Amino acid sequence: MTVRLPFDDLVALLAAIFRNGGCRAAVADILAQNMAAAERDGARSHGVFRVAGYLGSLASGWVDGKVEPIVEDVAPGFIRVDGRNGFALPALAAARNQLIAKARTNGIALLAIRNSHHFSALWPDVEPFARDGLVAIEMVNSMASVVPHGGNRKLYGTNPLGFAAPRLAGDPLVFDQASSAIANGDVQIAAREGHDLPPGYGVDRDGAPTTDPKAVLNGGALLPFGGYKGSSIAMMMEIMAAALAGGNFSFEVDFSQHPGAATPHSAQTIIVIDPNMGAKGDFAARIEVLVSELHAAGQDRLPGDRRYANRREAMALGVPLSEDELAYLKKLAGPS
Amino acid sequence: MTVRLPFDDLVALLAAIFRNGGCRAAVADILAQNMAAAERDGARSHGVFRVAGYLGSLASGWVDGKVEPIVEDVAPGFIRVDGRNGFALPALAAARNQLIAKARTNGIALLAIRNSHHFSALWPDVEPFARDGLVAIEMVNSMASVVPHGGNRKLYGTNPLGFAAPRLAGDPLVFDQASSAIANGDVQIAAREGHDLPPGYGVDRDGAPTTDPKAVLNGGALLPFGGYKGSSIAMMMEIMAAALAGGNFSFEVDFSQHPGAATPHSAQTIIVIDPNMGAKGDFAARIEVLVSELHAAGQDRLPGDRRYANRREAMALGVPLSEDELAYLKKLAGPS
Numbered sequence: 001m002t003v004r005l006p007f008d009d010l011v012a013l014l015a016a017i018f019r020n021g022g023c024r025a026a027v028a029d030i031l032a033q034n035m036a037a038a039e040r041d042g043a044r045s046h047g048v049f050r051v052a053g054y055l056g057s058l059a060s061g062w063v064d065g066k067v068e069p070i071v072e073d074v075a076p077g078f079i080r081v082d083g084r085n086g087f088a089l090p091a092l093a094a095a096r097n098q099l100i101a102k103a104r105t106n107g108i109a110l111l112a113i114r115n116s117h118h119f120s121a122l123w124p125d126v127e128p129f130a131r132d133g134l135v136a137i138e139m140v141n142s143m144a145s146v147v148p149h150g151g152n153r154k155l156y157g158t159n160p161l162g163f164a165a166p167r168l169a170g171d172p173l174v175f176d177q178a179s180s181a182i183a184n185g186d187v188q189i190a191a192r193e194g195h196d197l198p199p200g201y202g203v204d205r206d207g208a209p210t211t212d213p214k215a216v217l218n219g220g221a222l223l224p225f226g227g228y229k230g231s232s233i234a235m236m237m238e239i240m241a242a243a244l245a246g247g248n249f250s251f252e253v254d255f256s257q258h259p260g261a262a263t264p265h266s267a268q269t270i271i272v273i274d275p276n277m278g279a280k281g282d283f284a285a286r287i288e289v290l291v292s293e294l295h296a297a298g299q300d301r302l303p304g305d306r307r308y309a310n311r312r313e314a315m316a317l318g319v320p321l322s323e324d325e326l327a328y329l330k331k332l333a334g335p336s
Numbered sequence: 337m338t339v340r341l342p343f344d345d346l347v348a349l350l351a352a353i354f355r356n357g358g359c360r361a362a363v364a365d366i367l368a369q370n371m372a373a374a375e376r377d378g379a380r381s382h383g384v385f386r387v388a389g390y391l392g393s394l395a396s397g398w399v400d401g402k403v404e405p406i407v408e409d410v411a412p413g414f415i416r417v418d419g420r421n422g423f424a425l426p427a428l429a430a431a432r433n434q435l436i437a438k439a440r441t442n443g444i445a446l447l448a449i450r451n452s453h454h455f456s457a458l459w460p461d462v463e464p465f466a467r468d469g470l471v472a473i474e475m476v477n478s479m480a481s482v483v484p485h486g487g488n489r490k491l492y493g494t495n496p497l498g499f500a501a502p503r504l505a506g507d508p509l510v511f512d513q514a515s516s517a518i519a520n521g522d523v524q525i526a527a528r529e530g531h532d533l534p535p536g537y538g539v540d541r542d543g544a545p546t547t548d549p550k551a552v553l554n555g556g557a558l559l560p561f562g563g564y565k566g567s568s569i570a571m572m573m574e575i576m577a578a579a580l581a582g583g584n585f586s587f588e589v590d591f592s593q594h595p596g597a598a599t600p601h602s603a604q605t606i607i608v609i610d611p612n613m614g615a616k617g618d619f620a621a622r623i624e625v626l627v628s629e630l631h632a633a634g635q636d637r638l639p640g641d642r643r644y645a646n647r648r649e650a651m652a653l654g655v656p657l658s659e660d661e662l663a664y665l666k667k668l669a670g671p672s
Binding site: 230235 | 411580585
């Protein structure tokens, strides 16, 4: 049975849960907004499904929910943030205004975040930059779960790439895609719901191809999307996130001392560009031309379209949750 | 029968050909260095194979081999170049030193080139930045030859992505990959040599899957690599190159008035980053850690390895060419 919860009520419920889990209020609010937005937009694998992972990581001491990130202004176009073993979202929030100011002054600016835990989707990170008229590219590494093309054991994370560009007349053009053939969260959901994976998405613990999500999760690994080209994209994410920001490579993340932890101790880099410095000053209008042509070529659904449609419905009718999910959240939040 | 020509002799031969084709001397030298490097490194689809395409484009008036590009210093981290309907390589050369200086001062800088013709590989553009200790990301659009995922007619170019990062102890880690499942040049070579394409690489003029390279070239189209994710990468290239720089989208390139022309009238963007501004100041050493781990995970060949091996052999023994190719080049170069 599905119930509909107003978006703000879901945010409040999740914020209470994260405060109970050991986050300071500002961190709890940021995590709650992010997770509620994912659930609202139908991005279930980054929605309330992840509550247990956040709480397990907090309870084990793997991540610090109270710490304040340190923002370092390194150069006119370069900001570093030391997340101090906190979540990535408050680290980004701490540097966001300065990053935008640098992009507007210099044309382009880069934010490199280390010592953080990125456990959320990338589109909520990049979409707001596009709403401010900027282009954003985000690169994140995670924890080893992907076998490089031609290799025999996992080394890369699912290493997502996020991209957002403003449009003149519509919601920003945004994509957020793992460089694995499938996201870890979607494998977990398939395992929980008993669905097979498509062929070519994963291998079992012996490196043999499998369509069983449990075999992938139980010592197996994912494959990159698109063969060697997707593998190169995954490599670029390791370099641009971990090596550039000064964080762990995905294969260096070690959970062994923290049972129950789930968030990758990784790094991320966001590049923000002011596209109005381009030659014609008509960037957002040009994106409309591209979108029109994509529709004319038969691509009915653009990246992000489904999220925006889900968002509109959820803001009008409430965010859909199962009764069981809502009861679980209320129990974790405690008496209100 | 294969002959071996010293690299510098090949450069001189090609420079003479491009001067004969209507290029000023500096442009002819830049094009010759680039094409000879591609042939030397075994990247044959961007080697002397392309001479006819360059000459056809010059002869038709489609591209101007004599023009001087205009460099515009827009912001501390943002350079624009108006290629003035010339080739892309001299446009990059005109801005390269300033781009490096801006990246070193600001941490990151962007070069957007419009009104240019990028007809070469991307790795020769980005590798030199890595040899200077910098990270480079290049995004180029071209001419419509790729059907977007879920679409029914070609719209994207092969839209390559180039990436280069310095290593402490080895040649830079470089990749250069089309966002199509195969490069146009490789389809042309397959057609010329009578090889089939692998399945999933192209469609014929009716949009039906085909493995016949001639059917792809004769009104057909390519497919993106990696399904919808590769299609998103292709879209990002259109946005980051054409829309940002103020150039043509791939579907806006119109050869109809210039029979014999082959070079795409497109745009490109290069982002250059000083990785020593990262937290630990050990970027190039960290790339060595990643490379070691990739080898340990069984990926014997890294992107670029084959090119570097070919390069070493060609610099020692000469660049391999067929006798027919050499005779063709000598005829085009005229009496020396």
